[in-house]
Amino acid sequence: MKNIIxxxxxxxxxxxxxxxxxxxxxxxxxxxxxxxxxxAEKVYVAPGEHDSHYAFISGGYSGNxxxxxxxxxxxxxxxxxxxxxxxxxYGYSEETKPMLNTSHGFIPWGDSHHPDISQTNGEIDGRFxxxxxxxxxxxxxxxxxxxxxxxxxxxxxxxGNHSSSFVTENTEYVVAGTRFSVPVPQxxxxxxxxxxxFQGALSFISVEPEHGHMDIKFQILMxxxxxxxxxxxxGASHGWxxxxxxxTEEASTLLEVNASQNDKDFIxxxxxxxxEEYVNNGGGTMMPxxxxxxxxxxxxxxxxxxxxxxxxxxxxxxxxxxxYLLPTPKSPHGxxxxxxxxxxxxxxxxxxxxxxHSFTKMLDAIENKKFAGDAYGIPILNFEDVLAxxxxxxxxxxxxxxxxxxxxxxxxxxxxxxxVKWKLGTWEVLDRKPTYYSVGHLTIPGGNSRKPQGKYMxxxxxxxxxxxxxxxxxxxxxxxxxxxxxxxxELLLDFPTHGEPHYAAAMxxxxxxxxxxxxxxxxxxxHPYAAKSDADVxxxxxxxxxxxxxxxxxxxxxxxxxxxxxxxxxxxxxxxNLEQDFDVPHGFAVIGQNTSELLIMPGQTKTSVWEPTxxxxxxxxxTDFCSALHQxxxxxxxxxxxxxxxxLSWSLDGE
Ligand SMILES: [Cu+2]
Numbered sequence: 001m002k003n004i005i006x007x008x009x010x011x012x013x014x015x016x017x018x019x020x021x022x023x024x025x026x027x028x029x030x031x032x033x034x035x036x037x038x039x040a041e042k043v044y045v046a047p048g049e050h051d052s053h054y055a056f057i058s059g060g061y062s063g064n065x066x067x068x069x070x071x072x073x074x075x076x077x078x079x080x081x082x083x084x085x086x087x088x089x090y091g092y093s094e095e096t097k098p099m100l101n102t103s104h105g106f107i108p109w110g111d112s113h114h115p116d117i118s119q120t121n122g123e124i125d126g127r128f129x130x131x132x133x134x135x136x137x138x139x140x141x142x143x144x145x146x147x148x149x150x151x152x153x154x155x156x157x158x159x160g161n162h163s164s165s166f167v168t169e170n171t172e173y174v175v176a177g178t179r180f181s182v183p184v185p186q187x188x189x190x191x192x193x194x195x196x197x198f199q200g201a202l203s204f205i206s207v208e209p210e211h212g213h214m215d216i217k218f219q220i221l222m223x224x225x226x227x228x229x230x231x232x233x234x235g236a237s238h239g240w241x242x243x244x245x246x247x248t249e250e251a252s253t254l255l256e257v258n259a260s261q262n263d264k265d266f267i268x269x270x271x272x273x274x275x276e277e278y279v280n281n282g283g284g285t286m287m288p289x290x291x292x293x294x295x296x297x298x299x300x301x302x303x304x305x306x307x308x309x310x311x312x313x314x315x316x317x318x319x320x321x322x323x324y325l326l327p328t329p330k331s332p333h334g335x336x337x338x339x340x341x342x343x344x345x346x347x348x349x350x351x352x353x354x355x356x357h358s359f360t361k362m363l364d365a366i367e368n369k370k371f372a373g374d375a376y377g378i379p380i381l382n383f384e385d386v387l388a389x390x391x392x393x394x395x396x397x398x399x400x401x402x403x404x405x406x407x408x409x410x411x412x413x414x415x416x417x418x419x420v421k422w423k424l425g426t427w428e429v430l431d432r433k434p435t436y437y438s439v440g441h442l443t444i445p446g447g448n449s450r451k452p453q454g455k456y457m458x459x460x461x462x463x464x465x466x467x468x469x470x471x472x473x474x475x476x477x478x479x480x481x482x483x484x485x486x487x488x489x490e491l492l493l494d495f496p497t498h499g500e501p502h503y504a505a506a507m508x509x510x511x512x513x514x515x516x517x518x519x520x521x522x523x524x525x526x527h528p529y530a531a532k533s534d535a536d537v538x539x540x541x542x543x544x545x546x547x548x549x550x551x552x553x554x555x556x557x558x559x560x561x562x563x564x565x566x567x568x569x570x571x572x573x574x575x576x577n578l579e580q581d582f583d584v585p586h587g588f589a590v591i592g593q594n595t596s597e598l599l600i601m602p603g604q605t606k607t608s609v610w611e612p613t614x615x616x617x618x619x620x621x622x623t624d625f626c627s628a629l630h631q632x633x634x635x636x637x638x639x640x641x642x643x644x645x646x647x648l649s650w651s652l653d654g655e
Pocket of ligand 1: 113502
């Protein structure tokens with residue numbers, strides 16, 4: 001009987017899914033009409049003109065982050081974060097390999113999810129962007145002056161780092177909640193004994209105000225639910241953080257059925273200021289843990305990886321008044337807080353209605369101790385006591401909500417493939433627009449802040465079919481840009497994305513443009529192997545290691561002839577780009593190297609390792625077109641047998 005129920009449920013879920021895919025919206029656009037011309041004008045950015053907004057779109061399983069312009073939908077850059085990136089040599093050069101170090105060793109690929117931009121006083125400040133790695137839990141920080149990943153911290157006791165990475169109003173914390181609950185500490189135990197024994201870690205990573213240096217301040221060890229998404233409180237609710245949960249059943253098998261048994265799961269409301277105070281007074285316990293903290297130093301152009309050995313953990317039942325559970329219907333996915341901080345929206349994936357909780361009502365219920373019970377010592381509030389209202393039957397399969405600057409909310413519906421606009425406070429549906437495919441996240445520039453901008457919204461599609469010219473079985477995903485400045489949403493543009501556009505953060509371009517860096521100053525280069533002029537050029541042997549201190553400038557390498565290298569040597573090319581002009585990188589590649597080529601920015605030093613296996617005279621060259629004489633930018637390295645008497649020598653122009 002149980003199995004029959006299970007398969008019926010599966011069938012219903014599957015058919016809903018296919019109904020959803022069949023809904024190819026967007027067809028209302030009339031071909032060739034005057035309307036189409038107007039729409040084209042709205043996204044046209046003339047040659048030489050700039051887009052008004054940056055969109056930072058997660059690459060999902062690519063592990064990286066891509067940068068787009070809005071409204072044009074042009075992709076400007078891919079920023080390598082959690083995955084090796086041949087274009088720049090990130091994760092291949094000796095200087096950047098430590099960025100991908102973890103307690104599990106070197107991991108060349110990651111799964112990036114939710115980017116969020118740093119804030120000051122609840123407004124986006126354009127300094128940093130944070131993004132989580134879901135698979136091997138990590139949080140990265142990207143410096144928006146250079147668009148480079150400058151710090152990655154691993155998150156211990158966590159697994160499937162999904163309800164991350166969202167920042168508080170003054171970037172006090174970047175928060176990383178686990179998706180899966182696991183044994184904490186990890187140990188060998190029967191999976192059947194999950195219930196009551198597994199825990200979910202919610203990590204609060206402090207961000208040092210000046211340089212953005214990250215540190216795990218504390219972890220809250222929550223009951224063994226799954227923690228899906230999270231958002232910070234703001235305004236009056238600043239100091240709180242909200243996490244959606246599913247699988248409050250604490251099942252470990254066939255979750256698509258077994259985690260859908262309870263009528264309501266929870267949104268966990270965490271008063272982080274209270275826990276911070278508890279921790280500042282010595283609360284919590286230091287627990288042994290192993291996690292990597294990787295920092296890229298812009299002065300030495302080198303990353304270091306440090307293995308940390310302990311983390312502070314807090315049991316929420318030790319801090320009365322710090323954590324409460326708000327019942328929320330049917331496996332909520334999104335957990336979004338409106339710009340005023342009053343409304344907390346929990347989108348139950350299997351719920352007919354959208355549930356909106358009230359922060360004021362929550363405080364009131366807490367004050368009057370109106371509890372429905374508790375879960376592992378954490379008080380559960382009554383659903384009716386905290387409910388602000390609900391949006392009745394807005395669509396099928398709600399996932400995520402963002403807000404504009406006029407008191408409206410926009411929610412995506414995966415199964416019915418649409419974005420629905422509704423009014424905060426009255427809960428009435430104002431507009432709905434089909435998305436061409438099943439939609440996941442959506443983004444409004446300034447989202448997750450007190451000041452979202454009501455001009456553009458873009459929806460990111462989960463399932464891609466035939467929107468573009470075919471490229472074989474695999475198509476790139478896509479996003480769709482809407483104008484939301486009027487009463488009705490208007491579809492403006494489709495644009496392909498790279499990897500899975502899981503979520504995005506977007507902001508005005510001006511905040512970044514004025515801070516953008518053009519070069520690295522050569523006099524500030526403190527790389528231990530830098531050669532800042534041709535006088536510093538040398539080749540040094542240490543046993544079977546050979547270190548080449550090399551310079552590049554249009555259009556030669558110095559030295560360009562090297563002899564005395566032997567089979568079995570490990571050759572380090574430390575290359576300093578002497579240029580001090582905007583956007584004049586030089587590349588480096590030598591035959592047979594297996595660490596990819598390098599791309600070295602003006603003023604930077606980068607190192608490539610080459611282990612020659614064959615005797616001969618081998619060429620190296622510049623891989624980035626740098627001048628009219630780029631083809632002439634080359635050199636030779638002579639490799640002799642292991643026991644050869646040839647002495648180490650190097651030269652440029654025979655000198
Ligand atoms: Cu997500």
